[in-house]
Every structure is written in C-alpha cells, then in structure tokens.
Amino acid sequence: MEVNGQLALTVLMGILLVAVAAWIARVENWRSYSPIAGGGGYGQQDSYVSEEKPSGIIRWLTTVDHKDIGILYGAYGLTAFTVGGLMVVLMRVELFDPGMSLISNTFYNSLLTSHGITMLFLFGTPILAAFSNYLVPLLIGADDMAFPRINAIAFWLLPPAALLIWAGFFPLPDVLPAQTAWTMYTPLSAGVGAGNQANAGVDLMLLGLHLSGVSATMGAINFIATIFTERGDEVSWANLDIFSWTILTQSGLILFAFPLLGSALVMLLFDRNFGTTFFSGEGGAILWQHLFWFFGHPEVYILVLPPMGIVSYVIPRFSGRRLFGFKFVVYSTLAIGVLSFGVWAHHMFATGIDPRLRASFMAVSLAIAIPSAVKTFNWITTMWNGRIRLTTPMLFSVGFVANFIIGGVTGVFLASIPVDLVLHDTYYVVGHFHYVIMGAIGFAVFSGLYYWFPLYTDRMYQKTLAKAHFWLTMVGTNLTFFAMILLGYGGMPRRYATYLPQFATMHQLATVGALLLLAGQVIFVWNFVQSWLEGPKVEDGDPWNLRESGLYTAEWDWYDKKQQTAIADGGEESDETALTDGGQPEGDADDRDDA
Amino acid sequence: MDAEPGLSEQYRMASPWPLFIALGVPIAELGILFGLFPLSVGGLLLFGGSVAGMATESSYARTPWRAMVVVAIPLAALGLGFIYTSINLPDRGFAIIAAAVILVAGGLAGSLFAQDTEEPTY
C-alpha cells in the first residue's frame, strides 16, 4: 500500500517532468520559428494579436513583460477578492440571526480564517503589485523591471499559494480547512489540544502563506533594484513621483517583514510536524505573537502605503492643481516605513506583557499617527478651492480620505492602552481595520482601476455603472463597519458565529451593508469585464484632459505614443478593430463637475 | 521613458522558465514537509533544471549543463544539513541529495553527449 502510493507518485512526477520537458522543447522551437513576431512594435497590443495564434495562452504563461505581469497580478488579485468576498457574504448571512442557522460554527471559523488570509495575502498584496508592475517602470522611465524573469517567478508562485491556502475546502480526504484565524495564534495553530487543528489542511495553508511571502519578497527586491538603478536620466530623487515613493517604501517594509513571517511559519511547521517546541514551551505563545506582529503591523502599512500613493496621485489630477505639500507626503511615507516596525505590541496590550514595554509601544503608536494625519491634511488641502471633477476615480479617492479618517481615528484610540483593554477583541477592532482595509485600501484600488482603465484596456468604462458601484460601496462600507464599531462599544466579541439576541439589530444592519457591497461589486465586475471587451475605444492619449491643467504624467505620455504608433501601423490596427464590437471610437472623459 | 515606445519590446519578452521554477518550489516543499520522496525529488529537479535553463537563457551561463551542477551544490549542502545537523530529518535529506545527484548526472550527461547548445535542458 505504502509502496504502491510512492510508486504512483513517482510515475506521476515522472510524467509531469517529461511533459514539462516536451512542452518547453516545443515552445522554444516555436519561438525560434517566429522570434517574437507577435506584436511587432507596440507593447501590450500584441497580446490581442496573439489571441489568434495557438500561442495565445502560451504568451501569458511565458511573459516577462512588466505590463503583462501587472495584468496577471490584477486578474489574480480580483479573483481572490471575489473568493474572499463570497466567503464573507456567507458569514454575514449566517450572522443575520443570533443562532447557528445556515452554516456550522466550525465552517464559520474556517471561512473566517480563509477570508482574512485571502484578502490580505492573495488580494491585498498582489493587487498592489498589479499597479506597481504596470506603472512603476513607465513612471520612472525604465524599459522594464530590473529582473524581468524574477518578476515572473514572483507572480507564478502565487497561484500555487492560493491553491494551498484554499486546499482545506477542496474535497480531499483527511484535509480540513484551517480554523486558526489569520493571526494563527499558538498553541491552537500548533495543533495542540483536542481540536482538529493538527490536520494537514493547516500545514497546507502555512505552506501557501510561506510561498506568498517568498513571492512578495522577490517582488520587493525587484522594485527596490528597479527604482534605484533603472530610473531615467531625468527622474532624479527630487522628480520621483509619489506612487513610486510609496512602492519603494513598501518594498523596504516587505524586505524586513516577510522573511520574518517566513521563518516564523517554518518554525511553526516544524513544531507541528517534527516535534520541535518553539511555540509550545514556556512563553511560546507570546513568542509567536511577537514574531507574528513584528511582521503583522508592518504588513498593514505594506497594504496601505501604495494606496496612499494612488490617492496622492489621483486627487491632484481631478482637483486641477498640484499635490499640496508633496514633500511632506514623501517624508511622512518614509517615517511611516520606519516607525511601523516599532509598534507591533499594540496588538498585545491585553496579553499581560510588562506595563513599561506597553507604554513604549503606545508612545510610538501615537507618533506614527502623525505622518498619516499629515497626509490626510495634504489631501484635503489639495482639494480645497480646487477645480474638482467628481469622476469615478476621484469619488473613490475622496471616499478613501473619508473612510481613512474614521479608520485612523479608531486606530489611535486603540493605541491608547486603557481604551484598548476595554475594546480589544471586540467588533470595534474589526470595524477599525475594515475601515482602513476596505474603506481606504479597497477604495484606492478601485480608484486606480478606474483611473488607469484606458491605459491598460484601451477602452473606457461605463460611467453610470461606475458611479453606482461607488455609491453602493460607500454606503455599504459605512453601514457594515460603523455597525461593527457600535457593536464593539456594546461589547460584542469578535470571531463568533453566534451571539446574544441584544446584538441582533446591529448585526442585521451590518449584513444589509454587506449585501449592498455585494451588489456594488457585481456591478463592478459586469462593468469591468463588459467595458474591457466592448467599451468605447479611447483614442486620445490624454483621456482625463490632464494637459489642460498641466498635470499630464509619464504613463499617459507613454500611452499617447503607443496610440500614435498603433494608428500609424495600419495592419495591426485592423486586427484590433476586428475584435471590437464596432465600438465607436470615442474618448470619454467621464463627467466633469467644474462649475 | 523611451523615445520610441516600441523599443523596449524588442528584447526577448517571453521565457518558459519562471513558470516552472515557481511550480517546482511548492512541489518540493510539499514533498519535503510530508516526506513524499518522489515529490521532493521531482520538485527539486523541476526547480533546478528550470533555474539552469533560465540562467542559460539570460546568459548567466553558457550552457545549462554546468549550471545544473552549480545548482546541485547548494542543494547537496541543504540535504547534508537535513541529515547531519540538529534538524535530523535523514529521509528528507536523502531526497534532497538524490535530486542533487540527478542534477549532476544530468549535467554531466548533457555536457558529454549534447553538443548542440540550442537544445533545451532536459
């Protein structure tokens, strides 16, 4: 039996290796026949052209072009967003009434764990990499990333990571989904005790997380190298745009934070499988929390800095003026980067660590609130008396600022030890970080997706649908998460599938909010896919009329040139239009509210 | 930015190797974690072979054969570490060393018998 299994695996593995070898031989062969003849001369467009060839999919599997990889990251991130979102819809529906009705408590716990990990590691980090891969080389005038192949490796580590993280939900014998919550606190996650957390599903999830960390680290090294060494001649440090600054800082954070998570995960895997006792001995549980949060708090800034960059980039374009206090934003980004490593134990105020240490972590947590607040003031001042155009990207950016204020202020309260001791492990914390993660980070992602939509699709989205998406998302977010803040004040603990009847109203409001969010995202997906396939073609290299206000930037300049090359090249262009649904060439500058 | 946007598209923008490097890692990790010898060896071979292929493609190495031997060295060291240090997981160590040995063998065989450097690694 044992031996048969091994034999079967060996045969399978052998077949896989031979298949890979054969496939590579074919691909290499094919390429020597038509050496990247695909698109001729202009970037992204050859992807469409290649759809007519049998090599269409091969293009995506083998690409090392930063723009293609950016699109792959984007597709991946949005897929993960869908999965994580549907998981939480199930949970919210379960929470519509106090008892256990729709799903079992254990399944709720599994969804809870997977939702958190999916959103943070499979949606959050990758979707930001989508923007940075596509845009940073264009913005800094680089031909590509410093290491294009490493870039591709970093992406391709992610699909296996997702499969491993979700493996518990697949119908595999003896594999259960993890129920450790995203923080994976020991001893539960070490498989100790009477529960079922010793099962292989947890190991698979830890492996998947480890892979996603390797991927993020490789990406970060690449961005640091790119921004340091590949900048165009004109792009000095003083001329570097704000988005690239935030990506640079984020990469620095990743470089210090993720390898630590990786080591901690390996230690945990050893504890689980090979009988070590890193986290089960005296002080082991606290050790895990220290290691986890030394990664975990920087991780939240890893997630929020690039969105801040996007918002700092978008708001001035639709306010008709430059970013107020640009250098304040740059330096405060760097400050956040450093200080984020000095606050981790504000997640551990209630663990009984030494009160003197607690005080220090409170001090640094209060200090780190300043750079964030400074940025908020800069965004508001940029809009003040500006020529505001309430396009969809702008709406999402303004929504970011509004939600970030609530998320940030609740965070500062939590950073105060006495307040935290009351609110820790309640829904208040859930409300806090969702205001930041959904209300701010999610909004900035949407802002960016809409703002650069013409850049990567050559088309314009449907603005009415986009507005509907915004308003449903804005109302849904605030309904859901404000209800959670109130629940927290009422003392509702987090991470439970059932609750006391007194909390029912607020929970029901939160569920209604979540359903509004769902409706909004359905509209988004429809708009996104349909417009990408059939939306009106953008032929203007300046779809947002930025030249008028002198706020035109490098990525649109690149796009403009690409457009002109496309028009000059008649042959390829006809291929292109054949794919469109007779869409009227039309530039759509979204609507403009300049009174 | 480029004066001509087409320019940057002219160097080779596709490579078959990254996908398989990325696939080799999780397979090997799974094999090593759960003690599945074939997965460990196969995953590492996939990883090592693809690294060698990629090194050749990006002209860090002239032929993949020598590169395979070079990749085998750290693997062998890792395997020895699994066996002889306090990690003390000899089964896993042997799997890693097996992969290293196969890589070396492949490298030797390749440099002896395959004269045509245009051939793919395997």
Place this chain on the structure above:
Amino acid sequence: MANKIFDRDTLLDLTVNMVPLFIMAFFIVAFAVVTPFGVDPLASSLQFGLVAVPFVLLAILTYFAGRAVAGSEMTGELYLPGQAGVEGAKPLGEDGELMNQFDEDEEPEAAVEGEADTDDAASEDEA
C-alpha cells in the same frame, strides 16, 4: 557643506518628521520622570530602547532622504512629480513655480487634443 543642502526650504519640508520625533522625545523624557511601574534593569532599558531605536532610525532616514532629495534638486532639473519623463514637459523654475507648462508650439498634436477635449465635453450628457 551640510548647511548648503539643508537650507531653509528643506528644513521646512523635514518638519513633518520632526513632529513624530518630538513626540517620541517627549515620551523618553516622560518615562524618565514618571515611573509608576518601578525601575527594573531589563524592562526599563527595553522600555527606553523601544522608543529610542525608532527615534534614531527615523532621524537617520529623514537625514538621508532629505539629503538625496534636496541634493538632486540642486544638481538636476526639476519637474512636477511624474512629469520628468514626459516629452515637452517644462522644468519648474528656480522657486519651484510652474513655468509655462506645455509649449503649445512644441506639441504637434495640441490642436487635435483640443478637439478631442471638446468632443469629450460634448459626450457628457449626464451629470
């Protein structure tokens, strides 16, 4: 030499990081003065270290970032952020003020752009 780079403007830009530095300095002093939990060699030195280390690191990073940015301001041409690579973009003037941003004559497609703009505006039926 440092004074040249760290002129008034740069120092003003850096005040943004002085505030968190000041907050941390305040707590360092406060912890020295008020010790409600007593003094313990290990715990107290960790207590100071946990604020002092971020303080020092932030000070160092701020210094180097300021030097890199202000230094390249002095040696190279200045553009609006994100605009350095744009063809035909005009550098900022001495005082950082925007000079005539796009020279219309140098933009061959300027007229076409203008047309496109009006088209866009016309297609705005909603709103």
